Amino acid sequence: MSAKETILNRLRHRAGGQLTAPAVDFSVLQRPDWTTAEKLDLFEKAIESVHGEVHRVTADGWIDRLAEILQSRGARNLLISGQHDLGTRLREAGRDDLPDLLVYDEPVSSWQPTLFNEVDAAITSTRGGIAETGSLILWPTVAEPRLMSLVPPIHIAVLQASELYATFHQATLAQNWAAGMPTNALLISGPSKTADIEQTLAYGVHGPKELIVLVIE
């Protein structure tokens, strides 16, 4: 008998007999109908409490703010998407106050050492945010690959205020995640951190040291 058959047999022919499943009640996860402004306040508070940064910007002014942020960090370059609208707009902006724009348009294997050692910052879009926990929803795609939000020391994420959900529970229902998941989906709630050395918080242990959210109101 295969391991699978052995295990399933044991589980199916339980000595204690068939188990009955209790009812589940998710109402404890319900939150009031917060307005967008309330959700944004909650989101900001939550993400700032874990060392993240929120900048409220307008659809016209976000590149200005981005340039300021990158200059203040002395970033030499910014990794952008080759296909996503965000990347296209940054390239077409033709601005000289932005650092070098690097485009992620080749398989990682062809430029891994550069990605790991030379890239200072990356910018990605998001699929929404979660007010209660201060989380960003990312579904990495062909246009915005997984490592953009993980390897460079600074991750800048663009969030539409109108796409804020109260809870993770609400977001998965509203976006109908159960209908089909992408190869990789993420909730990101702050910069990479650890408290493994005597409970002392340190940021950027493996992933970004900084998470900066540009919220477009």
Place this chain on the structure above:
Amino acid sequence: MSSSETVSQPAAGVHAGHQVDVRDFHNRARAAIHNPKIRQNFRKAMDGLMAKRTAAFEGWDLEALRDLGANIRLRALANLPDLLEQLEQKLTANGIRVHWAVDGDEACQIVRDICVARGAKRVIKGKSMVSEEMELNHYLEARGIEALESDLGEYIVQLADETPSHIIMPAIHKNTAEISELMHEKTGTDLSNDVEYLTASARQQLREKFMNADVGVSGVNFAVAETGTLCLVENEGNGRMTTTVPPCHIAVTGIEKVVPRLEDVTALLALLTRSATGQHITTYFNMISGPRKEDELDGPEEVHLVLVDNGRSSIYQDDQLLDTLRCIRCGACMNHCPVYTRVGGHTYGTTYPGPIGKILMPHLIGLDEGRHLPTASSLCGACGEVCPVRIPIPDLLVRLRQESVDGDKLHPARVPGHGAKRGRAEAMIWKGWSWMHSRPGAYRFGTGLAARFHKLQPGQLGAWTRFRTAPKLAPKTLHEQLKERNR
């Protein structure tokens, strides 16, 4: 800084899990209790974690949330075989290969076979307690495959050739000075108590390792049957690195981790991170549902899931013991355990320490080897009160105590090593006790005799009086006293 003060003095039995004699619990406990460094490290950490947990649940209807968590887990367990099959079907459709392992050795072999088929020599690991249970690192290293831990705490513990002392914070038994000394000795970093510097050094050391790794091995926090999704909870990003950077990702998980729906995960996640570290959510919640698609630019080409039974299907047979399988591995029970806080994780000598270890490990190693586990508790009940999925841990401890001395074949014996602590003398005493208590004449005669000769009672009663005074027999029996009063 004087280096002689910071040299790590490992307590007895902290090296490589499988060499520890679990039965030597009392000696290790004694050593730990007299080790101020261990006492301080754990006390400080556990006090902080308890306060953070309480704060994190402020404003929540915690009891309703715990009901939800418990019911979600019970519902999943009620349909476990069907859910596992559904999970396999979905994962396979998504392009993830599913393997089944009856025990830890079989699971290790599966991981090795995948490595061999790919010609892989270097494995990088995210934190996984199941892989600790399997002793995967030793297995792979004995077969010429490097297995390197990448979670900072696990990395430190591996550098020290130790095992984790806490399921969430593996290196909690060490303070900064000890870690600095260790990293200096093993990796050549400067001696420094600057945690930023130590963390940054580990980041640099491990980035190289991620880039060069052939395979990434991770655990799984929840596996979702309806979508075929593997969920990982973490703060550092090493889990994402492990599951994204190497060309092949192997996830290992116990068979009990499956839940039917994605919705279930939203509630369990809310409970898990708040119970574990008092965080509203961890930095990363990573949901993996397939390998890299053809046009994607990164991610692993190959993803495997190894479903590990290792004793779980036998726990599953018993209606009461089944509750053990609800566990979501938050560690709140150990954070709140007065015994764990005082003796630390290594004293238990088992993969899972603390209350959850005391109810889980006897199934894996038997009640003979694990004879001290169910009794290493004051039954204060704290673990059961904080458990996010309402596992009645104290009741299970009592059940295991019964099983370890039970010779009565009327009770179904579920746990290996059943009756291991049953002694002939003790059994005789209780038999006599029961005989006397069911016969009023004998009872009166016996208690009367004891009262009459109370002065002959020995002052020392073995282990009982080592830290306590002996209870004194009264000069008159209760019956006699009542008779006098009513006269």
